[in-house]
Structure formats: C-alpha cells, structure tokens
Amino acid sequence: MLFDAPPSPVSAVIVEAPRLPPLAGQEAFSTASYDAAQLGASARLDDVLRTTPGVSLFRRTGSDAANPTIQGLSLRAVAPSGAGRALVTLDGAPQNDPFGGWVIWTALPGESLSGATIVRGAGAGPYGAGALTGVVALRERAAGGGLSSLSAQAGERDSWRAAGTFGTDHLLLSASGSRTDGYRPVRGAAAGAADVPTTLQDGSVAARVQGEAGGVRWAARVGTFQEKRGAGLFGAKSNATGSSLALTAATDHWRVQAWARSSDLENTSAAVAAGRTGTTPANDQYSTPASGYGLNAAWQGKSGDWSWELGGDARATEGRTNERFRYQNGAFTRQRTAGGRTLVGGVYAEAAYSRPDFSLTGGARLDGWRSYHGVRRERDASTRPSPTPPGRRRPRARAFASAWAGRPGSAPPPMPASGRRP
Secondary structure, three states: OOOOOOOOOOOOOOEOOOOOOOOOOHHHOEEEEEEHHHHOOOOOHHHHHOOOOOEEEOOOOOOOOOOHHHOOEEEOOOOOOHHHEOEEEEOOEEOOOOOOOOOOHHHOOHHHEEEEEEEEOOOOOOOOHHHOOOEEEEEEOOEOOEEEEEEEEEEOOOEEEEEEEEEOOOEEEEEEEEEEOOOOOOOHHHOOOOEOOOOEEEEEEEEEEEEEEOOEEEEEEEEEEEEEEEOOEOOOEEEEEEEEEEEEEEOOOEEEEEEEEEEEEEEEEEEEOHHHOOEEEEEEEEEOOEEEEEEEEEEEEEEOOEEEEEEEEEEEEEEEEEEEEEEEOOEEEEEEEEEEEEEEEEEEEEEEEEEOOEEEEEEEEEEEEEEEEEEEEEEEHHHOOOOOOOOOOOOHHHHHHHOOOOOOOOOOOOOOOOOOOO
C-alpha cells in the first residue's frame, strides 16, 4: 500500500526593508524605543509617542481632532513653534510636510510599523539639519508572512476604523481608513450656534516592492493619504492630501536613498461672534501645493573596537499658499499668494569606540542652506482683471484702464491718441 508523503514544511520568508545596522555608541544618546505591539495599541500614532517623557504634541490636541497645520511632536521641552517640530522619518525618508513641517499621522498607521526609536537630540549626523530638536525614526514592517496585522473597531457617534498589513516575499501592502462624527470641543452652557463637532474622514494606502540583486538589497515604496476634518466651528474645515515615493538600495556597509513628497492643503478658519451665537469667515486657504525632493547616502566601517559612519544628504523644497481674507459684506475682499524655495545640504562623520565596559562616541556635521525665490503678493479681489473669453483678445484701452482700478484719489494718465500705453 502506498501513502503520499506529507509535504515538507516551508518556513516563512521575512524580508526587512533595506537599512543600515545601528552604529555602535548610540547608547550615548537619550532614546526611547517602541515595538510593533505598542505602536498598534492605539488608533493614532501620536497618542502612543506622546507617552514618552520629554515628548509633547506640537499643540495639546491629538491628531484625532487637531488641524493638519498643528500636527507634529516637540522633543527636549522645545517651545511649540514651527522650528520646534521634531523630524519624523520612515526607514530614513522624512515624513514632515515639505512646506509647513507638520506630520499627517493618518499616513502612518501603527499597524504598518515594526518599531520606532525616539532620539532626544539629533546627535551629529545621520538625521540631517532638520533634526536639531530630535528625531522620531519609524521602521516599517517586513514583507512576507501573509497577513501580519489587522484591526477593526466601531463605536458611538457613527465612528469606525480599520487598518491592516499584508505581505508576500517581495511586496508589502498597508491600508487604513476611519470615520467619526466627532465631539464638540465646547460643551454645556458655554456652547452656542458657533460650535459643531470635530468630524474626521481619513484614509491611507502604501505599497513597498523589494528584492535583492548582486548582494544589494533594494526597495521602492509609494504611499498616499487624505483626511477631511471639521474644526469644531461652523464653517471651519480642512482637507489634506499627499503622496510620497522612496527608492532605497543598501548592503551591510552602505545605503543610498532618494525620496520625493508632494502635498496640498485646503483650510478655512472662522471668527466667533460674541456669546458664540455664530461665526464669520476669517480666512480661506484654498490651495497650498508643496513638493520636496531629497537624497541621502551613508557608508559604515569597522576595525576592532572602532566603528564609523560617513555620509551626506540634500533636500530641496518648494511651496506656495493661496488664500482669501478680509471678509466684508458677505465676501472675501483680499487675496494673498506667498511662498518660495529652500535648499539644504550637509555632510557628517561619526565614530565610536565600544567595549563591554566602556563606550566613547563623537561626530561632526557641516550644513549649508539657501532660501530663494520668496514672494508675497496681496491685492484687492475687486481689482482682479476679468477673464477674457476664449478666442477673443482683450482691448488695449480696457487693459490700460484696469491697471489703475482700485487706487483711491488717483486717475489714469491721458490715453495717447494711438490708443496705446505711453
């Protein structure tokens, strides 16, 4: 009698993202670490990270209700200003908005992460000039193993959330989504018609493809997110969208990474009337397009008890805000456009001497930066030239007169007989 032999067991293949091993001597820095179980224990990643001593939200409100522009973390008791926001990285690629510096936590669900390290104080080198107040270094889950995480929950106020991560030998997929009718920040007798719930609808999707060729590990990751929020005041809301791309190649001794990010923000604010009886539009930031690009590289070596790392990084950003303000007689009467470009680059060197009972580390970093093409333009909305119908040419005399509109007490100079500008 013949029997089929049982299939031979095959162990799961787990493929980590290409990254360098930690450099010896990191114990000299003040750090805090979290594993995958801790990061996935809360629906919002910032709720987990802010439990670390010395870590505080950029503003006191968590990302379940905070406006996108005030999301982020501050380390080392640095005051909550734009310069005090800590750098957040995912496997080396910055996650801060290129223009505003905020971090949209919707794009970073805890279920997709394997760990996080908070460094209070950036040290000399590998995190770049954007890390002067500290770093939150996130690590994405390894590929392989099938469904590695899944969570789903529902609650009152029509709230629900779901997130999960799935991986094959060379592919990692992660997604999250949530919705809630929120809560009213002002409640009880103090609340009025101006107060409405802080609603939230958000979602994110990311994919990482990776492999190995000639002893070099490589990975390409792309992600996108969107979150729509009600700010808790009638007429105040926001819509944040963005996408990212990171390409990485590494061995046990070197790593090269290129990344790109783009984002846009629509944000409206309102002024509250006395007694909270209503609101008046205060500002309409109808478009804030931004983009960022960067490159970083590092090389590690070791000889006996000595180890070292040499590297450099560069990043360029461009952003612009388009907004309407000065609300009068039922309409915005002023328009503003402001923005510019920045370029930052640096090189660094770190070395460590480490023995079981003794460790010494030191480093140096040199950075240069440039801000250019800065612009700020404001104008009355009433002076904006009316559009010309397609296929028609605006008369010269009309265009000449429109240039003088809206200047009280002035009059255009006489039009030459030719009908052309002087």
